Amino acid sequence: MKQEFCLIEGHDKEELNYICNELQCIDLKNNKLLCQKCLCQHRGVNYTVLRGMAINNYNQYIQILQSDIDENESLKKSVEQSIKEIQGKIIKMLSDLQKSIFTFVDQQSQKLNINKTKAQQLMQDSNPQLDIYIFFAKFSDKKAQGKQEITKKQVKKIINDLVDDLNQKLEYLKQQDINENKIIDIELQSFQIESIFQPKLPYSYCNQHFTTKSSICIDINCLQSSDLDYHCLRCCKTTHVEHFKNDLLEEYDKLKKEQKIKQNFLVNEKQKIKENIQKLVNDQIIQLKIEQKEQYLKYETKIENIKSLQQQFEINLSVQDTKYVFGDLLLQFITTKEEELQLQLNQVQKNLEEKLKFCKKQDKQTFLEECKLLQIKQDEVFKLQKTVQELQFIVDQKDQLLKAQSSENILNLIYTNTQQIITEKDKQIKITELKIEDSLQQQQQQQQLILQLQQLQQQQQQVLQQQKVIQKQQQVKQQQNPLQQQTQVVAPSKQFSQDHSFTKRKIG
Structure with a gap:
């Protein structure tokens, strides 16, 4: 130059x-x-x-x-x-x-x-x-x-x-x-x-209190403000009272030191999770490759999915929130405690573990269902094949029997079979006729029962009418002689009893 x-x-x-x-x-x-x-x-x-x-x-x-x-x-x-x-x-x-x-x-x-x-x-x-x-x-x-x-x-x-x-x-x-x-x-x-730095260093000087303005308010609203600035700790007693009372003002050097500690913690924890996930992925891939000996084509795609899950996981794990405030302070480390970082990382690992389990479980379950269905189909085919063999054996026996007999024997056999068929038909006709006779008898009995029921209903109506006449006569005589009323009441009752007995005998 x-x-x-x-x-x-x-x-x-x-x-x-x-x-x-x-x-x-x-x-x-x-x-x-x-x-x-x-x-x-x-x-x-x-x-x-x-x-x-x-x-x-x-x-x-x-x-x-x-x-x-x-x-x-x-x-x-x-x-x-x-x-x-x-x-x-x-x-x-x-x-x-x-x-x-x-x-x-x-x-x-x-x-x-x-x-x-x-x-x-x-x-x-x-x-x-x-x-x-x-x-x-x-x-x-x-x-x-x-x-x-x-x-x-x-x-x-x-x-x-x-x-x-x-x-x-x-x-x-x-x-x-x-x-x-x-x-x-x-x-x-x-x-x-x-x-990534903003012009926020060095600190300005407070002429009123003769000290540097090196404090930072870590309230989330203040950190997200577009007008970030350092504070004099003593000035904040009057100008930033609420946050000062809540201990939300921290020194830049302290925050920078804490950020470095959290960064190292995050790097170490990410490495541990990577190693755990790598071991988990390796174990699953080894197990899948063992099963793959018989069903390679079925598991090949799933293995690639697991690898993709791991690779995408590592890419996502490498991504860091790069929102800075006050120059080189990461907002994430100011507003997040180590316990929260640990919880977030554990959740990330747990989510991937569940995905890996589901990935393998789903494929294995489908495989077992397909195997069960295949076994059912194979059993049905075996039964059909066995039935075909039995029928074929019967047909072969009939063919041998026909070849062994002469034409005369064949005619005799046909005549015998015809006679047997005719006999069976006669038996069926007789049975049918008997069933028809039984049916006609049952119909006649039913008609007789219907007539008897109709006669019984007529007799009952006559008895009811007689009772009404007797009751009217009793009411008239009761006014003349009470003793005579009782005697007349007894006589109709007996008459009704006799008529009722007669009705029962007739029905019987």
Whole structure:
């Protein structure tokens, strides 16, 4: 870069050799050098030091990319060797599989090559921009390597699983596809300064209480406000009273320290969950592969679903809430306690475990039902086959009997059978006639009973009429002689009794 001097009055045209290392002084682009007096109280980095840091990180980044590219080439050779071992039996399918894997790996290598070439072009320029130096000076090779390491592990695991399936299930293989959506893909670098920070540092100074305004209100409404600012703790006694009384004001340094602890906790817990899920997934896949020996085609799709669940789970687990406040403070860690983080992670793990259980249980239940239905069908077929054999045996016996007899015997046999048929018909006719006679007799008896019932009803009506006449006579005589009334009452009663007895005998 050309040597330049500060033009600000009073800075005595000092050489511009520094860059401010404070958060609010680094822009996303078009950063400028400062002189020593421009730095004031800020921490500055000399241009030479900045350039050295950038070149060092750049070299490490290029080395990582080249190492990954070489590793992809080694992976291709390993895949090629594995495929050649079984190529004799399924040449066509293995050729398609090899092409698919190579294409995918080449796509990843192409992205790495693009990053490498772009980085070299930017840094090997005769006069690199200051922004490029700042980018590589602040570039985290560990972060980039961590992302790519996850992708490499997933790619290797997918390919190793494919090779294992090829070795174990040659007869049931079909074309396998690599779905890029199943893994955390390699990212293409923009080679631009990326900043998540807001101009909130350093703290301002409270002239009234002679202290720095380094306190933060952690009330959710205050944190979500568009006008975030630091507070003087003593000023808050009068200006932020409610939140001050509720102990909602915390020092920035304390929150930053707690955030680091929670971040480490979250990373460790995620790793534990990954290991547990990996073990759970491995155990289930091993069990499914044992069952797959007899029913490979049935379980193949379900295994892929389980792998997809795991891969999607890891992608989702890697996603972090990146809502920042006050520069570099994550809102999630300010408003969420460790117990809540643990509960959320446990729920995520539990949900995946239930999905995995249901995934296997559903398929196994369907398989058992199909087996039961098949057994029923097989039993029915066996019974039908047995019936056919018995009928065929009877037909064969009849054929042999007919062949053994002469024509005369056949005629005699026909005559005998005819006589038997005629006899049976006569018996049936007689039985029918008897049934008809019985039916006619029953009809006659029913008609007689109906006539008797009609006569009985007429007699009953006559008796009732006689009773009414007698009652009227008794009422007249009662007025003349009570004793005579009793005697007359007895006589009709006897008469009614005699008539009733006569009716009974007639009915009988």
